[in-house]
Amino acid sequence: MELRVKLAEDTIDETDLEALAEWLKTKPRLTKGPLTLEFEKEWSRWLGRRHSVFCNSGSSANLLAYYTLLLSNRLRNRRVIIPVTGWVTTIAPAIQFGLEPIPCSAAPDTFALDSDHLADLCARYEPALVVLVQVLGVPASMEPILDLKERYGFLLIEDACAAIGSHDGHRRVGTYGDLSTFSLYFGHQCSTIEGGIVSTDDLELHELLLMLRSHGWSKDVSRATHAKLVREFGIDDFNEPFVFYQPGFNLRSSDLNAFLGLRQIPKLSWIARKRDENHRRYLRRLGEVLRFQKFSDESVVSSIHTAAVARNSAERKQIVAALRNAGIETRMYTAGNLCRHPFWTDRYPPFSSPLPDLLYEAGFFLPNHPYLTGETIDEIAEIIQDSLKNPAKDTGARHDGNSH
Numbered sequence: 001m002e003l004r005v006k007l008a009e010d011t012i013d014e015t016d017l018e019a020l021a022e023w024l025k026t027k028p029r030l031t032k033g034p035l036t037l038e039f040e041k042e043w044s045r046w047l048g049r050r051h052s053v054f055c056n057s058g059s060s061a062n063l064l065a066y067y068t069l070l071l072s073n074r075l076r077n078r079r080v081i082i083p084v085t086g087w088v089t090t091i092a093p094a095i096q097f098g099l100e101p102i103p104c105s106a107a108p109d110t111f112a113l114d115s116d117h118l119a120d121l122c123a124r125y126e127p128a129l130v131v132l133v134q135v136l137g138v139p140a141s142m143e144p145i146l147d148l149k150e151r152y153g154f155l156l157i158e159d160a161c162a163a164i165g166s167h168d169g170h171r172r173v174g175t176y177g178d179l180s181t182f183s184l185y186f187g188h189q190c191s192t193i194e195g196g197i198v199s200t201d202d203l204e205l206h207e208l209l210l211m212l213r214s215h216g217w218s219k220d221v222s223r224a225t226h227a228k229l230v231r232e233f234g235i236d237d238f239n240e241p242f243v244f245y246q247p248g249f250n251l252r253s254s255d256l257n258a259f260l261g262l263r264q265i266p267k268l269s270w271i272a273r274k275r276d277e278n279h280r281r282y283l284r285r286l287g288e289v290l291r292f293q294k295f296s297d298e299s300v301v302s303s304i305h306t307a308a309v310a311r312n313s314a315e316r317k318q319i320v321a322a323l324r325n326a327g328i329e330t331r332m333y334t335a336g337n338l339c340r341h342p343f344w345t346d347r348y349p350p351f352s353s354p355l356p357d358l359l360y361e362a363g364f365f366l367p368n369h370p371y372l373t374g375e376t377i378d379e380i381a382e383i384i385q386d387s388l389k390n391p392a393k394d395t396g397a398r399h400d401g402n403s404h
């Protein structure tokens, strides 16, 4: 069976591509330049934060966020609480930089950090850093986490890579972290082909992010900071542009990607609304037979894909077979429990906890994107309802819609 319904569809549409083709004819600068700065400014304005740094993926955004905090000398120790439901690159930098990652379980309602477990870990380890994932567009309950932040004084990285456009009724998701990260990969809420952003309100962290994104030089920081560095280190004016103050990376994106990004921002309210509508429709149709994350009525759930959990892996098998046979793309629930993957178990003891383990064994994704219609959702719901009553034979159909 051919793939009829994909998990994700690109938000770069035909008019974006036509505009891009016209722009290319003007022979613009393609590497990082004025459009990158404009995109960063517009993103900050849309999000409601002071500063944003555009880079080449959400994973790069996380890498930059960790290293920036590490080099800022604000981490009082090397202990970092990491979520077990998220993406490998949410926690890989903790391993790459030789920090001490401590797994925290998932909350039974939102599947983000379990605040009871977090409280226990904070009391035991007094971590310098906590990493929170806004899981798949369903806003985390921030109040208990912010109370713990206040009480224990840890820094917070908020990985909102898969939650662009979500709102918890008080604030936009992505406005809580000391540093918050976003992914603009094709399958996410909106796309710059590949892309990532780190946003913050802290000027010092912003300038460090800019330096670390580009080799560790000072070309991208404010004139005042650049001049201060030149004075402090007594730099010759000819050498000035190519002096490296930090051991940086090159994680830049380009003005071509920024051109596309600038065209996605005006679409974000529509995209978030459509994703929220679709998500709620799945819950109305399937809430009795599958488990879903919970959220408050006033939330906007800009879900990336709608994540569902069967009762056990046998039931998931039945559903997955029926979906595949009908040409509906599905896949595992992000990574389920990250601490069951070899990258983790090769280094640390496996971490087991009922909900993350259930996500690993029985979680799966349903298509959600702004072009998905209510009729298609109803059809998918019927296929699932039916598969639970009359298990279908797995014909071995496999689909790769490139959702990641």
Ligand SMILES: Cc1ncc(COP(=O)(O)O)c(C=O)c1O
Pocket: 057, 058, 059, 060, 062, 086, 087, 089, 090, 133, 159, 160, 161, 162, 183, 184, 185, 195, 196, 334, 404
């Ligand atoms: C929570 C989370 N963090 C980070 C990433 C990485 O983003 P990217 O694919 O742009 O590297 C993803 C990707 O899906 C994600 O879901």
